[in-house]
Amino acid sequence: MRNTGQERVLSDRLAAWFTEQGATLVEADILLPAETLLDLYGEDIRARAYMTLDPVQGEMMLRPDFTVPVVQQHMAGGADPATYAYSGPVFRKQTHRGDRPSEYHQAGIEIFRRDEPEESDARVFALIDSVLRENGLSLRPVTGDIGILMAAVRGLATSDRRKQALLRHIWRPQRFRALLDRFSGRAPLPAARKHLLDRLAKGSPADLIAQAGTFTGLRSEEEIMVRAQALTEDAQTPPLNAPEAALLYDLLSLQAPSRAALHHLRGIAPMLPAITPAVDRFAARLDALAAQGIATETLPFEASHGRTSLEYYDGFVFSFHADDPALPPVASGGRYDALTAVLGQGRSIPAVGGVIRAGLMARLMGNQS
């Protein structure tokens, strides 16, 4: 049986500790309009969040995390810069049987600040690291940087369409990999696509549509023709050049202690110059982390860390793990600059944050004492 009282007390204590470090305590509604969250996350969030129908307000969702409501509050008129702390329950459907709770407490911190983003990255990481240590927990950290991967994709010598397709799937590793295999010529053109291209080569898209049978549905003939045209163009796009593709595969699988990873990235940057600014930011972040007392020589770095579909991180990412691999991360977070633009209706501000699962932390502290 979970001790929810103990969980809440610890969560509030963590948020109070963040406020002692200069954060402002904020609240967020538990019942949120679903539309924004559905728009951001799509069908994935429907499988994970509790939805309900309000007779007046329409589809509502039980808060699946604090980040979105806190960003919305900030964009609606927060101080600039600002640091926020919060504590409270979040709700996630568990699609598998087991003992993961579907209601649990999160304590978190979010920094909105335009200058010196690497300082803010390091500060969030170091604050969480230090509060975990102060409570007697020695957890395994993992860090990553989705910004480096994105910069590498943007720098590829290929069509914008292919770059956009890769960027759109950067959080879906399997799909990303399949696209990369195809764009680099490592995977053959699927038979169905080849068949389609053969047909497109023989007749105009308009004729093919007319021959296909009765037209139904909202997706218009013009939309179909535009994509058919795009397919024909894409078929003429040459594969990624081999060295560039090899570097990208290398980058996807890079796992090393942070300073060694930096050395490796510096080594490949001359061949993939587009990543240089992102690698510079990585270097600045390591210096900022070292200044906060983090041992960057040993801090684990994985270039593909944080690429899961429910997340919105586009820069630094991190998590802290217990020994038991079946447990979710005790704490996690990252930078989400693009999210503030999506929610800010034209305005944006660089932002980074992290959360601690208070219930899991309390359980681990109990195991140790």
Place this chain on the structure above:
Amino acid sequence: MIKIGVPSKGRLMEKTFDWFGARGVTLRLSGAEREYAGRVDGIDGVELVLLSAGEIPRELAAGRIHLGVTGSDLVREKLADWPSQVAELAPLGFGHADLIIAVPVAWIDVDTLDDLDAAAAAFRKTHGFRLRIATKYHRLVRDFLTIHGVADYQLIDSQGATEGTVKNLTAEAIADITSSGETLRANHLKVLSDAAIHASQAVLFLSHAADWTADSQMALAALAAKLHIMVPKT
């Protein structure tokens, strides 16, 4: 005594009765016509419970029946981590249907999931909302599309006449079971070539949650011997 849940009407019921009958276990309706009561001859300690096929997965999960006959699609759709809740004792070889994804025939640019994903991205940009897929198989379809990395879609609930949703402009594509594909063709839809989500058929399931007393285990062993099927440890 063990309880076996069987679909209460139609071809599924008849075919189930035939399957058991061919193995020396006679299932039949008893009592007045239209009364949902049944009896079992040819073996002792087995009680027949007639249920809607759609309710049988839930009854198995709750352990209110020991055995049940229903579609493998329904068990996968309705039960979380279904192998932890029920065991497949025997595929019965009827009730075949495939859960597929279908799009309008006019979509000459869409044959695969890869195409569907790209079309969904463009559709969202043009129309301002996610491409709608009508289905009643939410769990199976969502899991399948997540595994295959399809994005920018939304599932619309459709409990019947799903093939008509595209023509009625309430969905752009559908995910549904089909056996012959005739209804799809009649509604100007075609099947994606790589989106065979599940090949369903009627299956005899065992409930892990049912009360497996020494008595009921003996009844199960006797039934299994008659049916020539293996049973897992209960």
